[in-house]
Amino acid sequence: GIQVEQSPPDLILQEGANSTLRCNFSDSVNNLQWFHQNPWGQLINLFYIPSGTKQNGRLSATTVATERYSLLYISSSQTTDSGVYFCAPSSVGETSGSRLTFGEGTQLTVNP
């Protein structure tokens, strides 16, 4: 199956700083999702981004499918951004595009 590698595994920021999270994947994908798991354990859908660039407020994401990576940008970070960020692609070989394979996540801590 598809291999997913996220970096860095841990990231500590001061409030107001910017950051970039990276997701490398081993196969061609037709789906890719970024999720945020907050400190209370809730998984929040951030972006559906199999290719291209999207922005939502202080967050944006870019997927370069031909080079098999995706980036999540967080600008002007806030303490509420803390949590684990997961990248979850689905490869073109999957019969169901909704079978997501999760990376191990990036644990982000934003300090006040």
Added chain:
Amino acid sequence: DTAVSQTPKYLVTQMGNDKSIKCEQNLGHDTMYWYKQDSKKFLKIMFSYNNKELIINETVPNRFSPKSPDKAHLNLHINSLELGDSAVYFCASSQDLGQRYYGYTFGSGTRLTVV
């Protein structure tokens, strides 16, 4: 509220017991899932149902049996619970468009502790 809701939120039980976790979605999605998150926060798909039909069945012990009475409900029954079953179990739903999907939404999770 539109959502994926699962119950119970916490479940503490003894080894060898049988337990069930219930999940309901009112988003009108046709596909539902069970994921398991271990103590290292690694998330892995267990099962997926599309319109009550099982379409994904990962390498999961057959002590785990999903049941989908209709496309809005997907329950997970676990027999003969073992210590290693302790984890957080997430239900999710989406609209499966074959090679793509829409609106992947997770429930709030059930923390299962086997003692």
